[in-house]
Amino acid sequence: MGRRNLRSLLKILDVSQKASGQEINLAKSKCVVGGTSNARKNLLAEDCEMILSDFPDKYLGVILVPGIIRAKHVCMGVRRNVARKFSSIPIFNMSVYKWPKKVLKDSEKIIRNFLWSGDPSIRKIVTLKWEKTCAPLAEGRLGIKQLNKSMLMKMCWKIQNGNDEWSKFFQGKFQDKNCNWIDYYKKSSIWPGIKWVVAEVFEHSRWLVGDGTNISVWNDNWIKDKPLKNIFPENSTMLQNPSMKVADLIRDGEWQIPANFLEFFATSELPVIDNKGDRRIWSATTSGKFYVASASNCIRKKFHPVNWAKTVWHKNIHPNVSSNFINPKYLEDILKLANHKSPAIKELWRVVALVTLKDIWFLRNRTVYEEEQPNLNALKQRIIHFTRECDVRMTGNMWNSSYDLQVLKFFDLKCKRVKTTRITEIYFHLPNPPFILICCDGASRGNPGEACYGFICRLGNREYMYAMSGGLGLATNFMTEIFAILYAGEWAINNNFFKVCFQTDSQAAIAAFQNEEVPWWACTRWNRIKSTLQDQYFIHGYREINFSTDLMTKKRSRSNQGRKEKI
Secondary structure (H helix, E strand, O other), rough: OOOOHHHHHHHHHHHHHHHHHOOOOOOHHHEEEOOOOHHHHHHHHHHHHHHEOOOOOOOOEEOOOOOOOOOOHHHHEEEEEEHHOOOOOHHHOOOOOOOOOOHHHHHHHHHHHHHHOOOOOOOOOOOOOOHHHHHOOHHHHOOOOOOOHHHHHHHHHHHOOOOOOOHHHHHHHHOOOOEEOOOOOOOOOOOHHHHHHHHHHHHHHEOOOOOOOOOOOOOOOOOOOOHHHHHHOOHHHHHHOOEEEHHHEEEEEEEOHHHHHHHOHHHOOOOOOOOOEEEEEEEOOOOOOOOOHHHHEEEEEEOOOOOOHHHHHHOOOOHHHOOOOOOOOHHHHHHHHOOOOOHHHHHHHHHHHHHHHHHHHHHHHHHHHOOOOHHHHHHHHHHHHHHHHHHHHHHOOOOOHHHHHHHHHOOOOOOOOOOOOOOOOOOOHHHHOEEEEEEEEEEEEEEEEEEEEEEEEEEEOOOOOEEEEEEEEEEEEHHHHHHHHHHHHHHHHHHHOEEEEEEEOOHHHHHHHHOOOOOOOHHHHHHHHHHHOEEEEEEEEEOOOOOOHHHHHHHHHHOOOOOEOOO
């Protein structure tokens, strides 16, 4: 850059400062110049009135360096940050660069030492494999997240799907003209990290079909869980039409599938065409939005869920106590002794039981290995003291009885809130004509479990019209409520009812439709329903009002799942 161009740039900055009222602090700014002599570098720095700097440098915790990132670039301050914030190591750096294996191993070593010994510099015999330690609480582990790869997946997702200037810049740098990631070397400090996670990001991405112009029939995930080229390799139709788009299978907004394509998929598998254009979504979340937590869950090693996780890792138990229990088979029998007690007593009993077991266990170890003499009074005082410290975590309601008061007084705990019964009047309302009322409901035996949906249709003058129920296979309660509304809306359109009032007992389903947060697997169907209906709204109704639909869906969930019933 010549001095003339530099002065023009400084004038633009000066105009921007005067227009916005925000001034650049030149004393805190740095000037980096490359590809010229030291004398010219100093000259340009004097024109900028900034400090002359060089790479590597740091900005917002990220080391700025051209080329490949080495261990020396990211290990500065890692030990101090890991020891102080556990796994919250420099997030900005981790979200931009692929850390060398040596740095990742050193970081995990520090975290392991801190976890098992309490001191990052003291090594202890490993109690549990690291991959098992990083599994979530529901699988009986500690839920420690490994962030480097998942944070880089976030950056890759933003580059691939963003419309910002910086996203378009990196798309032009790291993608070819067909919007595919390059597979050759590129001198860049961030490209190794992007290349490391491209496969995982693609695996959990999926296209929602709009006009199909941006979706490859063979190379993209749009109809099955994998691209068709992976399911049908070396197929003659694919080899003859390698660049075929999904738009070639759509005519006037409807599917036009050639007969020879039915060997790849059935017509029932074809997605509903959306009017909002092609959209790429993150299939690992219900909303279709990318989250680092979901990315971490996708790439970690999976273990079988355990049924005792919610009991041990309960919110009213201190993690220092919960972390000492792995597969406590005897705990269920102990907790059963608190059955038919108030929520406050159940919480207290759970805390006291776990604290007692943990302190007895630790006392036994000290007696065996450190030759400490057991002191039952000291043990009792430690249990009472730690239980009292957990008081702030206990939120259950007590019963207004002398038993509850005596137990709380023994542990010197404050009284809990007493929950009173409140009677609420509920009414059944019909919409004003020409609106029709469709009462929707879903049921799942297990959540998730064998599920079904159902809906009943009535005119505004109370006249019954139609009822239908059907099975959904394995699904959650929320999914059944969503599907019930979708099937009800499609029935109304097919029978020329274009003003509909949907009634359901699920506040979550109503919020999803009203806030435009419909799950990605349902949004295309809902967009088509919404664009066809002239008017629609939702009302909440208790199941005591919606009892006919509730009974119909529960009956369906206990019977044949695949068959539909129409009344």
